[in-house]
Amino acid sequence: MLKKSFAVFGLGRFGGTIVKEFNDMGIEIDKDEAKVNEYMNYATHAVCVNAIDETTLNLLGARNDDHTFVSFGDAIQSRILTSLLLKEIGVRKVSAKVENENHSKVLEKIAVDRFNQQERATKKLDHYSLSDLDVRANYGCTIVGIQLQGTIIISPPEEVIYKGDILIVIGHNKDIMRFEEKGVV
Incomplete structure (x- = not known):
C-alpha cells in the first residue's frame, strides 16, 4: 500500500497538531522560520515561505500531495486564497480551518473538501x-x-x-x- 502524503500550511496550534498526527508523512509550510524549525522533525520536508502564490505551490509540488491542510492563524483571507489556489492546481483534498459560518460558505463555494x-x-x-x-x-x-x-x-x-x-x-x-x-x- 502506498504511503499517503500530506502538506500543512500554517504551523500554529492546529497546524502543529496535524503535523504531529501525520508524523513523517508530509511537508510543513509557514512564513515563521521559528515554527518551521520547531516542527521540522515531524515532517519529511519543512519550508519557510513568505508568500503563497501559484508559482510557489508548483515549486513545492503541492499538486502531488494526497491531502493538504490550510490552517493559517487568524488570516481568513490567506486561508481562502491558498485553498482556492490549491484546488485550481489540482490538489485532491483540501481541508481548511473554519472561523465562522460565512467563512464555511465561502470554502464550500470553492470546493474545499473538508473543514476543521x-x-x-x-x-x-x-x-x-x-x-x-x-x-x-x-x-x-x-x-x-x-x-x-x-x-x-x-x-x-x-x-x-x-x-x-x-x-x-x-x-x-x-x-x-x-x-x-x-x-x-
Missing part, C-alpha cells in the same frame, strides 16, 4: 472516551485533538473528554454539524 473546527465539549460528551464515541463511524468526522489548558493532546482513543474541553474536529461541514447537534451516540 474547534468545538467546546458539552455536557453530553462529559466523561466519554474517544473510543466510546467512535465519532468517525457514527458521524463521519474525526476528533484529531483535544485542547487542555493551552496544550493540545493528539487524540489517543482512550482519552476522556470533559465538559469544556476544546475539541479539534475535522470533517465535512454537514458531518460536523450533525456531531454538534447529537453529540453522543
Whole structure:
C-alpha cells in the first residue's frame, strides 16, 4: 500500500497538531522560520515561505500531495486564497480551518473538501472516551485533538473528554454539524 502524503500550511496550534498526527508523512509550510524549525522533525520536508502564490505551490509540488491542510492563524483571507489556489492546481483534498459560518460558505463555494473546527465539549460528551464515541463511524468526522489548558493532546482513543474541553474536529461541514447537534451516540 502506498504511503499517503500530506502538506500543512500554517504551523500554529492546529497546524502543529496535524503535523504531529501525520508524523513523517508530509511537508510543513509557514512564513515563521521559528515554527518551521520547531516542527521540522515531524515532517519529511519543512519550508519557510513568505508568500503563497501559484508559482510557489508548483515549486513545492503541492499538486502531488494526497491531502493538504490550510490552517493559517487568524488570516481568513490567506486561508481562502491558498485553498482556492490549491484546488485550481489540482490538489485532491483540501481541508481548511473554519472561523465562522460565512467563512464555511465561502470554502464550500470553492470546493474545499473538508473543514476543521474547534468545538467546546458539552455536557453530553462529559466523561466519554474517544473510543466510546467512535465519532468517525457514527458521524463521519474525526476528533484529531483535544485542547487542555493551552496544550493540545493528539487524540489517543482512550482519552476522556470533559465538559469544556476544546475539541479539534475535522470533517465535512454537514458531518460536523450533525456531531454538534447529537453529540453522543
